[in-house]
Amino acid sequence: MRKLRIVLFIISIVLLTFYLFDLDYSNLNWSNNKGTYIGIVSTACLGFAMIISNHHDRKRAQK
Secondary structure, three states: OHHHHHHHHHHHHHHHHHHHHHHOOOOOOOOHHHHHHHHHHHHHHHHHHHHHHHHHHHHHHHO
């Protein structure tokens, strides 16, 4: 299960990179970049959740 979380974390980093390249930096309006902003937030949350989940499992295994 830990390997799956690591793979999902790597995928979220790759997706986050693609979203950052897709962002229209000349006009940062919500109307122009709505999908990109939502993608950035969702992939960041996914990556954060995978890190916290791995940390929690590691902590539980030490007890």
